[in-house]
Every structure is written in structure tokens, then in C-alpha cells.
Amino acid sequence: MIVKFLNKLLDRNPQPAPIIPTEKTGLIKISGCDNPKRKGDIIFVHGLGGGARTTWHPQELDNDDNFWPMWLAKERSDLGIWCFGYNAAPFEWKGSTMPLFDRAGNLLEYLTINNIREHPLIFITHSMGGLLVKEMLRNAQTFNKTKVIEKTQGIVFLSTPHTGSHLADLVTNIGTFTRSTISVDELKSHIPQLRQLNEWYRQNVDKMAITTKVYFETQAILGILVVDPDSANPGIKDVQPTATDENHISITKPKSPNNLVYQGVSRFIQAQLSNIPSQPEPKSSNLVYIPRPKIENQCFESILQPGVLLRIKSPRKMGKTTLMRQIFAHAKEAGYQTVSINLWSPEILTDLHTFLQSFCAILSLELGLEDKTDQLWKPTLSNQTNCTNYLKKYILANLDTPLVLGLDNIDEIFPYTEITQQFSALLRGWKENPNNEESLQKLRLVISHSENVYVSLNVNQSPFNVGLPVEIGEFNFTQSQELVEKYGLNLSDVDINKLREMIDGHPYLLTTALDKITKDNLTVEQFIKIAPTDESPYRSFLANLLHELENDQFLKTTMQQVINSDISIKIDSEQAFKLRSLGLIELHGNEVKCLCNLYCIYFKSQFSNAKTS
Template identity: 40%
Template sequence: MKSILLVAANPKGTVSLRLQDEEREIKERLRLAGYGKVPISSTGSTRPRDIQQAMVDFKPQIVHFSGHGAGQDGLAFEDVSGQLKLVNSEALANLFKLFSNCVECVVLNACYSKFQAEAIVQYIDYVIGMSQAIGDRAAIEFAIGFYTALGAGESIEFAYALGCNAIQLDGIPEYLLPVLFKRDKTDSKNSTDLEPLYQDFYIERTSIETDCYKAITRPGALIRIKAPWQMGKTSLMLRIFSYVVRQGYRAVRLSFQEADSEVFDNQQKLLQWLCASTAYALNLEDKIEEYWHGSLGSNFNATRYFQKYLLAASDTPLVLGLDEADLVLQRSDIGSNFFGLLRSWYERGKSDSTWRKLRLIITHSFEAYIPLNINQSPFNVGLPILLPPLTEVEVKELLERYHLNWSEEQIKYLMDVVDGHPYLLQTALKSIASGRFTLDEFLKTAHTDLGLFRDHLNHYLLFLESYPDLKLAMKQVVDSLSFVRLESKQAFHLSSLGLVKLRGNDAIVACGLYRDYFRVHL
């Protein structure tokens, strides 16, 4: 029987959670499995020092945290007066590093806790976090399923799957939110690394990179990199950054994925985040209050902040990379204004010496669902880069780098499953080369909820759930073995997402992985 530490925190001023109900349900599942009082310890109203003390005293194998999460800002603990005190990912990771000889699994049953999970999994074999906000009911159902399996002696991976299924059986759509991270002991990078391409195995596409290097040195340049999720957009942007830094340029990469959800509440918050984050990255003082005047409007203020402060701070060009622009493209209330502003900055760069120093790189996966005026959109100007799948020749080069000597038949089997998708290929080959899977084992589990690509597939499924028309169109495609005629808008968006290949408006599923997964989940 594994020793389990239950940690709960609900600071004053935060939304009240049913933490006692969750603890009671966990203990009941474990009692039914024969657990007594000894293997279970709990601490409530937790301050950071309390969890330290509990870890020292109890030396648990499983640590279960119930409470609030604040995304990248950390998990919510209490200070000495019971008020909110956020503890960041690095501090938590370092705590568990000290107890990595005893702790096997950490469960963070809190909203947006995947950020802390990704940090902790450097040192702990299994960590479970939540990719988005999760409700009380779903959190409790997950705990019930997880500890029912654990008490029965099942593996942590099985317990995780049963926890997700418990949410689903209760009819709650949040069953996709728990994410299991597993430490890769064979590499300093863990197997859940979201970087699409590992640096040592980066496949150069010489013509694309050369075009980008030429374009970014032109005054007022704009490069827009479009490709489905995890196809290498960020990796290409970082290659461009490496090039411009060698040219003596200033370079700032901002990912909308890293912004707090409240940033997208309105145009002012979004633009203030853009301005302040850029200043911080350039090691400049934040002067939002000095340059921001409410009566002048957010677009005017942001423009003045860049022109009079950020661009004027140096004579060298500033390359601003905006990654994951889809998060803004999906917001009709702020998207059109934001991208209209970027287009106006691009137009200023044609004639204004100050704005000629600004070079923009935008990455996105699909076109806007919001209508953008042709004269106010940055998506019909500059250099467009479309990242295609890797060719068979490039896949063979990748196999050589992993020292895998495969037959043509084995390569065909792999390509049938993942096509030339860089992230899927890299993840599969890394696991096979390290001995974690054989090719046959990979092929059998790839499309399942316990396979390597669960997070990747769930990401797509959550997106389709948000757009019923695309979900229905995708179902039509995966139900057929041949091309299916779709409405042009649906065909275009599914193709942009990388889920289908097109022949005119006729679509066929992009690869066997998507076909097998979505046949079950749609």
C-alpha cells in the first residue's frame, strides 16, 4: 500500500471549494481497499511551511493537492493570516526534487495546474495537472476514480485513465482536462516536452529558412508562419531569432499561450500586456502609466508606447515574435482591433524611419473565424510561410539521426500512422530509439488515451467540441475511407488544422492516427 499525503488549501477571499468532500471520498475509496489510518496523512489550511513539514514527517509516495491554481503564477497556498499566497512552479519543483527518492506521483487537482506539473515532472516519475479550469464536481469524480484504481493495486497510468473515465461517466465534459506527465529517465528533457522539434534533430528546410533570413533583414518586415499545431512554427521562429541576434538585432518572443486568461478580457488589457511584456524582455522599465492615457484609446496608447519608448530606446532593429496568435484570432471582440493595429504598424514601416526598425513574426495555425477587412489584416501582406509535412526523404534522414535502420515496410507503417508530422514523428522516434516502445507497441497504442499522443489528440478534440460545424464535418471524414465533399469553409479550416488533406473541397483524413482516434471519440 502506497503512503498518501493529502494537501488542501482554500485561502480567504478565494472561491469556496468542496475540499472536505474530496478528502472524504478519497479516504472512503482507500478504506474500501483496506487502507488504515497509517498510510494516509492529511493537512488542511496549508501554508508553504506546512507542506514542507508534512513531507519531512511522512515521506509520502503519493502527494495529492486540492485547491486553486493560477496558471503560470503558481498554486494557491495560505500565508500566516490565511490570505492567498501563490507559490510558483520553480519553488514547488525544487521542493519535490528534495523528496524524489520517496515521492512517485504528484496529483495537482487544481485549475491550470499543468504548468506546475510540467516543472515537477523533471524530478518525479508521474505528475497529474489540469490543462484548464476544472469544476468541483469533476475534480471530485477524478479523485474517486483515481483512488479506486490505486487502492485496488492498479498502476498510476491505469488509475489516471479511470479517473478521467469517472468524470466522463458522470456526464461531465471536463474529462479531457486532467493531463498525465511522465518523466523520461533516459533524457534530461521529459517526454512531455511541447517543443515541436528537438534542436539536435531539427530537419532544416533550406529554402524556407533562407527566405525568412532574407525577409527579416528588410526594414518593416513581416513574416507570418502558418501550419497546424506542433508542426515546427516555434522552432522556425527560434531559428530566425538565432540568426537576427547574430546580426546584432534585438529580439523578443511573446507567446499568447503564456498570457493569463484575463489578458484577453478586452483590448486595453491585451495591449498593455504586449507593451509591458516587450519592455520586460528588453530589460527596460515598465512605463505603462506614463504613456497610457485612457481618453486617447488603447490603440493610440500602444502605438505611442512602441514609437516613443520601445523603438526609440535603440537604433538597432527590434524583431517581435508573436507566437500562438490563434488565441487572439478566436476572439471576435478583440481580434479585429488587435490585428488591425499590427497591420497599421506594418504600413507605418514603409515610410517612417522609426517604424522601419520593427520587424514582426506571427505564427498561427488557422485563419480567423472573425471577419478582417482586407486593408486592415496582417494576413495578406508580408512573407507567408506554409510549413508542409516532412517528406519521405526527410523522414529517412531523421531515422538516421536516431540510429534506426528500418526497412521500407517499417517506414511505410510509420508514415501511414503519423504522415510527415514533425512533432508526431519526433515523439515516436525518440521513444522507440530509447527502448521505451517497439514499433509494433507504438502502432498498437498510438491512437488510444494511454498512447504517446494523448495530449495532442485531446487538444484537437477540445477544439472541435467548441465548433460543432467542424466536429460534424470531421465525423463525416473519418467515417469514410475515401474523399468526402465538404462546405468550402469547413474544408479550409480542417485543412488548416492539419486534420484533413484536400482535393478541391473534397477531404480525406490526414493520417491513420487521426482516423482511429476520432472514430472512437466523435
């Protein structure tokens, strides 16, 4: 359609066309939109001069289903596929248009009335459509309509002018032939509003946990590269824009499912939405599982990459092991071998030789292979070399598929300095060498830990500063609501907030509370009353935390400072990391605050009793 407008633009005697409504406006159902059990919604949003359906069709047909929204629907019948149409005429004589800010509010309202924000969302956007979606999210944040943000898993930008479009420049340069509309004016290169919108998205995209995928054109239309590579790049860390052999129009019109853009978007959707294993309804807190889709999808996509290293870090009892199980389940679905090893018993941690031989022996047995450490361990070689050779030449050589190796709670070895240093160097070497070692391409590593590494490690030999860092923390309000629903409890938002004031969104504390409330038929007020007492289901848990503090006088003194302050305070950084690894505090920049009222009440009582005894 824009090609037609450009041709009209270059006509020496253009005549205004009658004002007619655009082909279709609002949310257009393509497939699966009425399925209440669908796993997600995909929404196509066209750009300047486009149409709800025609933008995505190879021949710009409005009434033909042989286009990629329908191809996606055939691939994934469990998803709702939608197209959003709106007036965005390139030239004033084509029709009236709505300013971007108003149109963003319009889209947000359509999502609300169609209940689309009840399911995970992915937007596929072209040109100005990408700006529209970004502005919609900014509106949602401004007006506290956070549900649509929480449900948005990803955005695909196809030639979106994040810093301006040469089409707008073209209109400006030959303005004697045409009058630009509000839509075109908003696209003029580097105008303050556009820069502010892109800066807002860059600063907030990580906080919103939205995954971004970018494609850009490399072919000109009538000598014009409408959106150049610099303008198409949103400048987000770790987001590498993908070049296509397309122009500004053809990039949205794959002719077959073999097209680069179609295949890439299909995989993007697969990674963001469809790879979260379904979970059975829990019967107890041991079976409770609340998905963290944005984190999980990132891990699921990464674990399929050769030589990857995932580093899961969180305070204790936040769900590191549960997340590792989800990663393993996904890897098994892909046909990979998985092994989780816990080598942190004292009899194995006596010396490096014993530790590494035990590691190789247990790994062999877990994979159903004979333990050949005695035969293959060469006395003339170092323990590290023997371990690496055993892994490459025996373990991986006998596997036909990739191996996902999990090392849970690896911080248990931190007190053993030599083992920590040497084993860390091994892990870093296995991560760094897959490009040069074909056999190591089969290996994927997943390590989890609660504490920071206090052992002195060479920065070039540490596995804790490479790979994909994955940090998980407390549940937010929405996740807390979901957990309450899984227990079948009818708690109001007020009750949930009261519970969160006492125990925050700590996964273990929350599931334990809901277990107690369910089994003993308690009200929230009754549970809150017993939570910090000897009747508490946390009694042993709290006693263990107290024991940790009593064994470290400096840490105990620091915790006393924290609980005696009603505001965030600054403490020694090492003590802050230790308290956070125990899950006792939350970080606020360079300051800290006690995580929840439960800890404040309990530790104040215990420290006070110690003084009087």
C-alpha cells in the first residue's frame, strides 16, 4: 500500500482521494480467539498506511487466508491469533488519523474489553505499529494498568523507526506535493517525543521482562531506504537486530513458511509461549509451582545453544531447584540427556583428587556408563586435565545427544578454597572452549547458588562472571494471587496484601502459610497472629536462620541494625550479600531493608530474650 502512495506522491498532479474508512479497524479475530484455554495471544499490528490483514498478505488481499497469521494458526491451534487495524494514512488526503498517544489508549482499551490481557501476549509489529505498542505499554505503566505489561512476553519489531523514518523525511522534502498528517509528523527523524519513547522502552524493558526481537530492511523502495539499520535498532542490551533481504513493504509479506522472518518469528513465539511445561494442580506445598514465564523462556531458549552456561542465583528457598527441574524437563523434551549432581558431602570435599574423581564416577553412573576413573586417570597428568579428558573422551564421546549437567547449590563448596578455585577454572574452561572443542559443544551447564563467591578467583577463570545470569526472587502480587487460587482459597486482595506484609512474596514462606491456612481452616488474621510464635509452621526454619546469625557476630549485629530501622539503611556490602543470600533483606540500591514483618518481629524477640537471659 505504501508503494502505491509513493507512486502517487511522485505523480506531478496528485489529486485528493475521497475520505473513506480504512478496510478494518479494531481487533480482528483470525483464529483460536474464542478458546478460553488458549496458551497465549499473538497480535499483529500494522504500520503507516497498512491494513489489519492486507499488511501481512503477499498480495495485500483482504479476504484471503493464505497469509502468515493463518500459517501460525495452523502451527499452533492452542494460540489466539489477532490483527489490529487502525487509521494511519501516510497522507492527509487519504483520511483522518488519530495521534499516537490516543491510538495507544485505544489499543489498550481493545485489549481490555476482549479479555486478551488474561493470557500471555506477543506483539508482531511493523513500522509505526511498533511505536504504537511501545506507547501503549507506557500508557499502561502511567495509568497503573500493569496486567497487560505482566502478560506481555515479547515484541517483534519489523522495520520500526525507533529514532525516525526516512519516509517522513521524504514527505518533508517534497511537501509541495502533499500535506503530512499527524501520523507522519510523529515519525519525523529524531523528534523529541520519539527519542523519549525509545529511551523509556530501553530503560524499562528489563524491568517489564519483555523479550525483544528486531528485523530490519536492507532494500530500498524507489531509491529510499525507509527505515535504515540505525533507526531500526532500539539500542537494547543483548538484542542483535537481524538484517533481511527485504524492503520496507515486503518484510511483512512472507510468500511461504520458509521465509526467514516467518521462521524466526515462529521460533520466537515457540520460545516465549509454548515451552512452559504444564503443571498439575498441587496437593501440598511440595508440589506447588508458579511459572515464571519470562525467566523460564529465556532459560529454555538458551539451554538449546551449544556450550551454554546458565547461572541461577537467588536467596535460599526461592525456587532455584524448581527452576532447574523445569529446565531439565524442557531439555528432555528436546531429546537431551540430563544429570543433576550434588557432590557437596564432606567426605568428597577432602581434596581435589578425591573430589574430581568422585565427580566423574557419579556422572558416569548417572548416565548408565561404567565407572572407568581408575583406568582412565593418568598419574602423569593433573587432576584437572584428567577430569576434562574423562568428560570429553569418555562421557561425551559415548553420548549421541547433548548433555545438560546441573550443579545445584554449588556454593556449598565455597568454604573449600582449593576445590572452589580449581573446579571453577574447569567449569570456565568447559564454557570457553566449545568453539575449539567439538565434543564440548554437547555440554550445557546449569549451576545454582545463593551466596556470592568470597573465595579469591581469577576473573579469567571464574564461571560466575560468564554465561547467562538468571536471578529469581520473591513472587509479585499477581503471582501471589495465582498461588492462592491454586490452593482453592477465596482470599480478597486486602487479605493477600496483609499476608504479604507479614511474609512478603517469599515462595517458601507463602506456600507454607497457605498450607497452614488450608489444612487448619484459619483466617489470614489468625495465621498472622501465630506466624512469629512457637505455634508457627516456620519454627524450625526461623531457628535455623537464628543459628546462622548467632554463629557470625558481625552478621548478627548488622541484622540488628536492619530490624531496628523503619527505613532503608546502608550496611557493609559483604554483610548485605550474606543477609540477602539468607533471604532476610531486600535491596534498595545501595541500601537494605528487612524483607518482611515476620523477620522483624521474630528476631527482635529473640535478640531481646538473649539480652535478658
